[in-house]
Amino acid sequence: MSISDLRKSSTTAAKSILSNGVETLTTLSASVTAATPHANVTSAESAFVAAISTDVTAANDTVDGLYKIVRDALTMGIENIRALEKFIGLRVPQMEDGNNFGVTVQMMMSKLLKEKREAFEKSLSDTSKYYSSRSDAIDKFNHLSKVSKVETVTESKGASTGGKDGDSNTTSSNTSTEIKTSTSSNTVDIHRVKSLAALDTQTYFELKFAVEGMMDDYLIILDNFEKNMDKLENPRGKGYGGYGSGGSSMVY
Numbered sequence: 001m002s003i004s005d006l007r008k009s010s011t012t013a014a015k016s017i018l019s020n021g022v023e024t025l026t027t028l029s030a031s032v033t034a035a036t037p038h039a040n041v042t043s044a045e046s047a048f049v050a051a052i053s054t055d056v057t058a059a060n061d062t063v064d065g066l067y068k069i070v071r072d073a074l075t076m077g078i079e080n081i082r083a084l085e086k087f088i089g090l091r092v093p094q095m096e097d098g099n100n101f102g103v104t105v106q107m108m109m110s111k112l113l114k115e116k117r118e119a120f121e122k123s124l125s126d127t128s129k130y131y132s133s134r135s136d137a138i139d140k141f142n143h144l145s146k147v148s149k150v151e152t153v154t155e156s157k158g159a160s161t162g163g164k165d166g167d168s169n170t171t172s173s174n175t176s177t178e179i180k181t182s183t184s185s186n187t188v189d190i191h192r193v194k195s196l197a198a199l200d201t202q203t204y205f206e207l208k209f210a211v212e213g214m215m216d217d218y219l220i221i222l223d224n225f226e227k228n229m230d231k232l233e234n235p236r237g238k239g240y241g242g243y244g245s246g247g248s249s250m251v252y
Helices: 003-019 022-037 041-054 061-089 101-127 128-137 188-234
Strands: 146-163 168-184
Touching: 003 022, 003 061, 003 188, 022 061, 022 188, 041 188, 061 101, 061 188, 101 188, 128 168, 128 188
Parallel strands: none
Antiparallel strands: 146 168
């Protein structure tokens, strides 16, 4: 396979992403709407407090569902942007004097893509901390049973002389395990409940805002490509053939 073949393949992939872009956003928007029943903090916190009061250790199904949608969307956005970056990189023409306006358009688009991709990557990283934070918050509930395990190993050694079989050494060991269960209180701490509900609410809206921002950015990318596709694909015109056998990707 030649670089020319890879260039054609990247063009096909990029055009597929762009042609399906509106449908992708429409489907994602519908999924996000269905997964975000709470329009404000008060509504979300009230619902989460009620659920947590019933079972502190149960997962928050609302946040869990949105979590999966958002992280899948961010991953999709990152992968598609990388494909578009590759497309532009392989359409940069050989270095020549003059007629560089199309190359400037490519450079500006590459900068936009890089900024949006890095923003998506940061959001993906930030959202990964939710379950760790929630686990720590649940551990602070005093009414939950705490189980500890203590293992004790006792070893004894002995020696005897002058027996029928001569001198001998003996070693014996005994292992015992003690499991303790303890609680500090039999009452659910309402402030801990509200603290956990606040964490879930914060995460709920951070996820919601992250995916809404991602969809806005994705739409801006689609719009910019639609407006500038001729310059991005053919920066020096459709009749230009100066990509070389390897297709230089130097930007100047």
